[in-house]
Amino acid sequence: xxxxxxxxKLALPALRIGAKLELEPNYVFLHAGTRVGARNLGIRISxxxxxxxxxxxxxxxxxxxxxxxxxxxxxxxxxxxxKFKNGNESQCHS
Numbered sequence: 001x002x003x004x005x006x007x008x009k010l011a012l013p014a015l016r017i018g019a020k021l022e023l024e025p026n027y028v029f030l031h032a033g034t035r036v037g038a039r040n041l042g043i044r045i046s047x048x049x050x051x052x053x054x055x056x057x058x059x060x061x062x063x064x065x066x067x068x069x070x071x072x073x074x075x076x077x078x079x080x081x082x083k084f085k086n087g088n089e090s091q092c093h094s
Contacts, residue, residue, distance in 0.1 A: 025064040027051055028071070037071030040078035 018024065027049040030038055038045055043054060052060055052067065059067050071078075 028055070028064045028067045031068075031072075033072035033075060034068050037075035037078055040075055041071075 030048050030050060035045060
């Protein structure tokens with residue numbers, strides 16, 4: 001599959017053109033809502049476009065637009081997981 005990268009101004013037109021050409025983006029665009037969701041998953045954010053491979057394995061099966069939707073819709077349900085010295089993970093909000 002060919003790569004398609006899009007920016008904020010061209011997101012919707014790029015997706016429409018990409019869909020017509022059977023192209024899918026390999027990056028997730030982080031706007032305000034998706035940024036919160038990504039942070040709550042524990043993903044370090046320094047850019048507006050994040051490669052799909054950075055996300056946890058279950059997310060990698062999704063398309064970029066589906067990841068964006070999930071991050072935005074479920075942002076309050078995602079919990080940052082902190083690892084303790086013994087290797088266990090906390091499930092508490094930080």
